[in-house]
Amino acid sequence: MLEAVKTQQTPVIEGAPRSARADVQLDARLAAAPAPMTGVTAPARADALARLKEQGLPGPRHEYWRYTDPAPFNAARPAPVALEAVAGDPKLFADVDKLRLVFVDGRFDAAASDDPALAGVEITTLAQADAQPGHWVAEAYGVLEAQGQKPVRRAFAALNTAVATDGAVIRVTGKADRPVQILYRPSDAGADVIVHHVLRLEEGAELTLLENGLLGARGNVVIEADLAPGAKLHHIAAPRAGVARIATTHLFARVAEAASLKSFELSVDGRHMRSESVVELAGDDAVAHVAAAVLGDGDNLRHDDTVFITHGALRGESRQVFKKVLKNGATGVFQGKILVRPGAQKTDGYQISQALLLDEDSQFLAKPELEIYADDVKCSHGSTTGALDETALFYLRSRGVPRERAIVLLVLSFLADALEEVEDEDLRAEIAGRLEDWLTAKAQG
Amino acid sequence: MLEIKNLHVQLEEEGKQILKGVTLTVPAGEVHAIMGPNGSGKSTTSYVLSGREGYEVTEGSATLDGRDLLEMEPEERAAAGLFLAFQYPVEIPGVGNMTFLRTAVNAQRKARGEEELSAGDFLKLVREKAKALDIDAEMLKRPVNVGFSGGEKKRNEILQMAMLEPRMCILDETDSGLDVDAMRLVAEGVNALRSPERSFLVITHYQRLLDHIVPDVVHIMHDGRIVKSGGPELALEVERNGYGDILAEAADA
Numbered sequence: 043m044l045e046a047v048k049t050q051q052t053p054v055i056e057g058a059p060r061s062a063r064a065d066v067q068l069d070a071r072l073a074a075a076p077a078p079m080t081g082v083t084a085p086a087r088a089d090a091l092a093r094l095k096e097q098g099l100p101g102p103r104h105e106y107w108r109y110t111d112p113a114p115f116n117a118a119r120p121a122p123v124a125l126e127a128v129a130g131d132p133k134l135f136a137d138v139d140k141l142r143l144v145f146v147d148g149r150f151d152a153a154a155s156d157d158p159a160l161a162g163v164e165i166t167t168l169a170q171a172d173a174q175p176g177h178w179v180a181e182a183y184g185v186l187e188a189q190g191q192k193p194v195r196r197a198f199a200a201l202n203t204a205v206a207t208d209g210a211v212i213r214v215t216g217k218a219d220r221p222v223q224i225l226y227r228p229s230d231a232g233a234d235v236i237v238h239h240v241l242r243l244e245e246g247a248e249l250t251l252l253e254n255g256l257l258g259a260r261g262n263v264v265i266e267a268d269l270a271p272g273a274k275l276h277h278i279a280a281p282r283a284g285v286a287r288i289a290t291t292h293l294f295a296r297v298a299e300a301a302s303l304k305s306f307e308l309s310v311d312g313r314h315m316r317s318e319s320v321v322e323l324a325g326d327d328a329v330a331h332v333a334a335a336v337l338g339d340g341d342n343l344r345h346d347d348t349v350f351i352t353h354g355a356l357r358g359e360s361r362q363v364f365k366k367v368l369k370n371g372a373t374g375v376f377q378g379k380i381l382v383r384p385g386a387q388k389t390d391g392y393q394i395s396q397a398l399l400l401d402e403d404s405q406f407l408a409k410p411e412l413e414i415y416a417d418d419v420k421c422s423h424g425s426t427t428g429a430l431d432e433t434a435l436f437y438l439r440s441r442g443v444p445r446e447r448a449i450v451l452l453v454l455s456f457l458a459d460a461l462e463e464v465e466d467e468d469l470r471a472e473i474a475g476r477l478e479d480w481l482t483a484k485a486q487g
Numbered sequence: 488m489l490e491i492k493n494l495h496v497q498l499e500e501e502g503k504q505i506l507k508g509v510t511l512t513v514p515a516g517e518v519h520a521i522m523g524p525n526g527s528g529k530s531t532t533s534y535v536l537s538g539r540e541g542y543e544v545t546e547g548s549a550t551l552d553g554r555d556l557l558e559m560e561p562e563e564r565a566a567a568g569l570f571l572a573f574q575y576p577v578e579i580p581g582v583g584n585m586t587f588l589r590t591a592v593n594a595q596r597k598a599r600g601e602e603e604l605s606a607g608d609f610l611k612l613v614r615e616k617a618k619a620l621d622i623d624a625e626m627l628k629r630p631v632n633v634g635f636s637g638g639e640k641k642r643n644e645i646l647q648m649a650m651l652e653p654r655m656c657i658l659d660e661t662d663s664g665l666d667v668d669a670m671r672l673v674a675e676g677v678n679a680l681r682s683p684e685r686s687f688l689v690i691t692h693y694q695r696l697l698d699h700i701v702p703d704v705v706h707i708m709h710d711g712r713i714v715k716s717g718g719p720e721l722a723l724e725v726e727r728n729g730y731g732d733i734l735a736e737a738a739d740a
């Protein structure tokens with residue numbers, strides 16, 4: 043099934059020429075942003091700010107923003123949301139045994155969180171680490187983000203590094219016996235949440251990171267994850283951005299020799315979401331899997347997954363499985379790129395993006411790309427867009443399964459391949475269960 | 488039980504007429520067979536009765552126990568007691584056979600105002616029925632019909648029928664693709680369900696199945712109509728001489 047494909051080098055995407063209007067917009071955006079921290083992360087923040095000012099905010103004609111309008115992310119402030127509509131913690135992961143870290147409006151809430159004591163794991167917050175002279179975060183903060191700016195500029199990640207208010211700073215030295223959960227809660231109707239998490243997994247360390255909850259009126263999350271040889275990171279994200287549901291998220295990861303990253307994203311109620319994963323397989327035999335199950339419902343919904351995988355060493359294995367279910371005029375976007383550097387022989391790269399359109403008003407825009415500079419590689423990509431299988435639907439109904447329920451079953455079956463990417467069976471069952479609840483509620487509502 | 492009167496059906500998209508006045512009554516407790524050349528409209532009849540989309544009824548009626556089938560959604564027809572064993576059972580990747588069966592059984596019970604089966608009772612029942620049809624546990628775990636052989640798919644249809652206990656069972660070429668032993672198992676499965684309250688409409692090309700499931704009446708369908716009805720001996724005649732004589736005779740009449 044896999045075939046080797048070679049493509050021409052694509053030009054570095056720098057974006058459209060700067061306009062005076064864009065500069066005014068960036069000034070307004072920065073004026074509304076919180077003042078940067080002044081501790082050990084200050085130099086990295088100054089650097090990110092300089093990079094941001096140099097590149098500016100993306101305009102609508104920016105090549106990398108062709109399918110998703112950056113305007114809601116560019117706006118100085120988000121429109122406030124109705125907080126009563128977002129009250130209560132989500133059920134997702136509620137029953138999972140984990141260590142919970144709560145961030146309210148993007149700031150760590152110690153009283154609402156579990157005691158951050160977990161064998162083999164050192165947990166602190168960005169604000170605390172920033173105030174600690176000599177803390178290792180000084181060497182890590184913004185490093186992978188800065189690297190991830192090439193060859194494609196990612197303005198909102200640079201913005202995040204410059205002005206993030208808080209985040210989790212986690213160093214893993216052993217095998218964590220429980221997942222760490224980052225739970226977002228909003229308290230301010232206008233919260234413009236900018237959080238930045240830094241993860242360092244030492245040699246052979248293992249961690250499962252869960253990330254969910256409601257960000258605020260707007261969200262901007264960056265995760266930088268540095269995996270030393272043999273480390274394993276499982277990341278399951280289901281962040282939501284309040285009723286306004288406007289968010290950008292970036293995962294920057296460097297995967298060293300024989301280390302493995304598995305990242306899965308669940309998105310059920312986005313509005314205007316852009317989720318980027320920028321992963322470098324830096325050591326031999328590194329593994330990186332990125333997957334997502336997305337349910338998009340609504341006229342002005344746009345859910346954009348943008349992935350950039352770089353194979354920089356021998357025998358790397360990368361896998362992308364993106365599935366989107368779209369209805370009522372929703373738009374799904376997938377931009378996925380596999381770059382195989384010269385010398386990255388025996389690379390095994392796989393990418394599939396699929397959309398299930400539940401009506402004719404919805405659409406899926408996919409831009410898969412392979413760029414290969416090694417000759418002994420196995421890379422393939424595929425993208426499909428389809429409607430519900432009417433024959434299967436009739437078969438289920440003919441057995442007495444009501445139409446709505448039959449559609450739920452077929453949607454779950456469509457998403458099954460993406461869910462398979464969640465290795466832990468209990469967590470997979472948890473996600474499948476919540477998905478089913480959500481779909482069932484939607485079908486009845 | 489099942490009453491089809493002067494049923495005219497055309498394809499919704501092309502407007503092509505497929506059924507041209509099918510009239511057929513299956514009383515409670517009886518087994519009727521439909522035979523007929525390829526393309527005569529047998530499967531179309533079964534699809535229209537079970538509510539598949541794409542067909543337009545232009546004339547006539549179909550009722551089950553006096554209730555208008557054509558007005559109902561497919562799932563309502565199922566809850567009313569209609570079951571179709573498909574000529575080509577459908578594969579549904581990602582949906583487990585067990586989940587599917589349990590969802591179907593409980594949905595029908597719920598629609599009829601009955602209590603849902605507990606997980607334990609359900610499991611016991613499935614195991615028992617599956618065993619009788621020589622369907623192993625491994626098959627039950629797999630996604631619906633995915634990777635099943637032709638014969639396994641047909642047996643899976645009969646398993647569903649046994650679990651759902653419908654009152655009116657339509658079997659569309661359930662015998663095709665079955666080996667001799669599987670045919671016997673399927674026939675036993677059907678015969679086990681025979682009762683004064685349950686009727687069968689068996690669509691088949693071969694007399695062989697009717698040796699096992701002895702019909703009360705055999706109908707011959709041709710070009711969208713029932714052109715002849717008779718006893719089991721009609722099936723023997725088809726087996727011996729083909730449709731030639733029967734169709735010629737019908738054309739003369």
Ligand SMILES: Nc1ncnc2c1ncn2[C@@H]1O[C@H](COP(=O)(O)OP(=O)(O)OP(=O)(O)O)[C@@H](O)[C@H]1O
Binds near residue numbers: 523525529530
């Ligand atoms: N969806 C469709 N589109 C086009 N033609 C159709 C469709 N459904 C049925 N037909 C046509 O209607 C006629 C009757 O088909 P049907 O499947 O009912 O025949 P059958 O009696 O079951 O045949 P067989 O014994 O081969 O199974 C055939 O000519 C078939 O090609």
Ligand SMILES: [Mg+2]
Binds near residue numbers: 529530574
């Ligand atoms: Mg047929």
